[in-house]
Amino acid sequence: MKRYLIVVVVLMFNRGYSQMQKLKLTATAGSQYNRFNSGFSTNTGPRITSFSLGAGSYFYFGSFFVGTEFQFIDGQQKNSDYRLSLSGLNSTLSVGYNILKSYKYSFEPNVGVVMMKNKVNTDNFRNNESVYFTKNSTGIVPAIDF
Numbered sequence: 001m002k003r004y005l006i007v008v009v010v011l012m013f014n015r016g017y018s019q020m021q022k023l024k025l026t027a028t029a030g031s032q033y034n035r036f037n038s039g040f041s042t043n044t045g046p047r048i049t050s051f052s053l054g055a056g057s058y059f060y061f062g063s064f065f066v067g068t069e070f071q072f073i074d075g076q077q078k079n080s081d082y083r084l085s086l087s088g089l090n091s092t093l094s095v096g097y098n099i100l101k102s103y104k105y106s107f108e109p110n111v112g113v114v115m116m117k118n119k120v121n122t123d124n125f126r127n128n129e130s131v132y133f134t135k136n137s138t139g140i141v142p143a144i145d146f
């Protein structure tokens with residue numbers, strides 16, 4: 001388990017390149033703030049701050065690149081009566097351009113198409129009831145990578 005953790009940490013703070021410097025591998029970790037349109041009929045509120053962990057790969061054609069990323073998302077909010085849980089997977093396919101002419105440093109505007117599959121569970125501890133909602137959505141994601 002320690003070896004896997006070391007690999008993830010190294011990828012988060014460094015970039016792995018192939019010998020020809022055309023393939024870049026990345027790891028991502030972070031926090032995501034989620035606000036839902038409904039309160040789910042609980043007294044926990046519609047907000048969840050979740051943790052995300054993922055990886056990506058990019059293939060370069062000169063300064064142009066095509067890449068894909070995925071992230072797993074998990075978070076929950078609870079009190080003595082209710083628990084609201086969020087889990088899901090986001091997958092992005094993006095294209096972009098590296099403005100800097102260096103492989104060590106990059107400034108890369110890009111645009112991608114993201115597909116999200118998220119699931120929200122509500123657990124009512126008083127009535128011993130559980131309800132879950134799934135949401136599949138697609139979106140366009142503009143980004144700048146450094």
